[in-house]
Amino acid sequence: MKGRKEKAPAKAVAPLADINTEEKIKNAAREVFHKNGFAATRTRDIATAAGINLALLNYYFRSKQKLFDIIMLETLQGFVRSLLEVFNEEQSSFEKKLEIFAERHIELMRQHPGVPIFILSEIRSSPESLIQKMGVVDLILKTAFVRQLRQGIKEGRFAPVEPLHVVMNLLGMTAFPFVAKPLLKEMGRMTDKEYDQLMLERKKMVPRWLIASLKAK
Amino acid sequence: MKGRKEKAPAKAVAPLADINTEEKIKNAAREVFHKNGFAATRTRDIATAAGINLALLNYYFRSKQKLFDIIMLETLQGFVRSLLEVFNEEQSSFEKKLEIFAERHIELMRQHPGVPIFILSEIRSSPESLIQKMGVVDLILKTAFVRQLRQGIKEGRFAPVEPLHVVMNLLGMTAFPFVAKPLLKEMGRMTDKEYDQLMLERKKMVPRWLIASLKAK
DNA sequence: AACTATTTTAATCATTTGATTAAATCTTTT
DNA sequence: AAAAGATTTAATCAAATGATTAAAATAGTT
Numbered sequence: 001m002k003g004r005k006e007k008a009p010a011k012a013v014a015p016l017a018d019i020n021t022e023e024k025i026k027n028a029a030r031e032v033f034h035k036n037g038f039a040a041t042r043t044r045d046i047a048t049a050a051g052i053n054l055a056l057l058n059y060y061f062r063s064k065q066k067l068f069d070i071i072m073l074e075t076l077q078g079f080v081r082s083l084l085e086v087f088n089e090e091q092s093s094f095e096k097k098l099e100i101f102a103e104r105h106i107e108l109m110r111q112h113p114g115v116p117i118f119i120l121s122e123i124r125s126s127p128e129s130l131i132q133k134m135g136v137v138d139l140i141l142k143t144a145f146v147r148q149l150r151q152g153i154k155e156g157r158f159a160p161v162e163p164l165h166v167v168m169n170l171l172g173m174t175a176f177p178f179v180a181k182p183l184l185k186e187m188g189r190m191t192d193k194e195y196d197q198l199m200l201e202r203k204k205m206v207p208r209w210l211i212a213s214l215k216a217k
Numbered sequence: 218m219k220g221r222k223e224k225a226p227a228k229a230v231a232p233l234a235d236i237n238t239e240e241k242i243k244n245a246a247r248e249v250f251h252k253n254g255f256a257a258t259r260t261r262d263i264a265t266a267a268g269i270n271l272a273l274l275n276y277y278f279r280s281k282q283k284l285f286d287i288i289m290l291e292t293l294q295g296f297v298r299s300l301l302e303v304f305n306e307e308q309s310s311f312e313k314k315l316e317i318f319a320e321r322h323i324e325l326m327r328q329h330p331g332v333p334i335f336i337l338s339e340i341r342s343s344p345e346s347l348i349q350k351m352g353v354v355d356l357i358l359k360t361a362f363v364r365q366l367r368q369g370i371k372e373g374r375f376a377p378v379e380p381l382h383v384v385m386n387l388l389g390m391t392a393f394p395f396v397a398k399p400l401l402k403e404m405g406r407m408t409d410k411e412y413d414q415l416m417l418e419r420k421k422m423v424p425r426w427l428i429a430s431l432k433a434k
Numbered sequence: 435a436a437c438t439a440t441t442t443t444a445a446t447c448a449t450t451t452g453a454t455t456a457a458a459t460c461t462t463t464t
Numbered sequence: 465a466a467a468a469g470a471t472t473t474a475a476t477c478a479a480a481t482g483a484t485t486a487a488a489a490t491a492g493t494t
Contacts, residue, residue: 058482
């Protein structure tokens with residue numbers, strides 16, 4: 001243990017107009033990790049993508065694992081936040097929340113198509129740590145969205161159903177097409193442009209399909 | 218290149234009552250690959266799980282990649298076959314196919330919960346080769362199932378919809394809960410047993426939800 | 435400019451990991 | 465039983481990979 005790297009490098013003057021090294025590494029790491037996952041990523045891939053010397057990665061982030069943890073945490077937070085934000089909104093109706101969520105969530109995934117499969121495939125064999133890192137997720141069944149769903153059931157507007165089923169259906173209909181894109185695209189013999197067109201259609205349709213399903217006996 | 222391993226080892230007498238080495242390796246490989254994926258799997262993990270000497274893996278399968286290819290191909294075929302079998306059945310109605318598919322597909326995934334995320338996460342960054350290995354998938358839009366869907370739309374029993382949307386919704390509702398199990402289980406603060414109970418419920422519910430959505434304007 | 439602290443580089447380590455080899459053991463055939 | 469062939473083992477290799485080090489370069493301060 002030498003002293004030089006005991007603490008993180010001091011953040012010197014921010015090189016305005018140009019991006020600093022730490023950010024360059026993080027951006028490259030985000031891209032490569034999202035694309036290939038932790039195990040298939042070489043620290044050299046990240047260094048090359050960032051256009052930096054390999055040693056700088058360890059100088060700024062100590063280890064591949066620590067860098068990954070940062071990227072994963074930020075990625076998860078970005079996704080969970082956007083979801084909870086909509087679900088917690090107190091004013092709007094259940095139906096309106098559905099519309100806003102589908103619109104936002106699908107748009108978010110259009111901008112970052114690799115993120116859903118990244119999250120899911122990293123979580124699959126990860127220790128408790130990662131799942132607890134998202135302690136936020138178990139807040140979902142306490143949101144206004146779920147409360148309104150239960151209310152709708154009580155009033156007889158919707159058929160009785162376990163709310164988690166509805167969350168599964170909603171996320172299944174929005175996220176799955178991104179998770180399974182290579183497969184589904186091949187099924188439909190589609191170009192990326194055509195596939196994207198379907199995603200746009202789904203922004204409007206998913207809420208309707210879901211509402212209809214809630215009325216099924 | 219020595220001669221000894223130029224060809225595959227001769228399959229000698231099958232050791233009845235006991236499983237042979239090749240099968241032991243394949244079974245262990247299937248388990249480990251399904252759990253951790255290609256990149257995160259060490260050949261030593263497989264050897265240990267199979268209870269064999271590391272060199273035997275290469276003796277029987279030449280390389281990690283070749284062993285993986287075999288496992289992946291078999292895994293894919295198992296999944297696609299069960300899907301096409303139902304969709305191609307000429308006699309049954311559209312609604313009946315839906316019921317049978319949901320029942321079979323969910324049951325298959327209950328037996329092999331790691332398979333869906335395994336397939337999807339390996340496919341994501343795989344070269345064309347893997348996707349073409351499943352040339353079968355693009356047959357789906359030519360099945361009786363899709364033909365009957367189009368017919369139903371023409372007759373006005375269903376609202377007009379691109380069939381691929383319906384396939385997305387169906388697979389999203391069946392497969393996604395398995396793909397995202399760690400996340401969804403945490404959301405619902407559920408035990409494995411409780412989560413499995415939900416999967417059983419979905420066998421009956423997914424067809425109803427999907428039919429209802431088809432009638433949504 | 436001289437001095438100090440920070441950032442970057444090239445070279446190198448140590449470990450992990452896929453694969454191979456040669457010898458040993460076991461099985462089948464003669 | 466001897467010979468031939470198949471299977472298994474222990475030891476080892478070579479390349480890949482995460483990480484470190486010492487020195488060089490750069491920026492900031494006096």
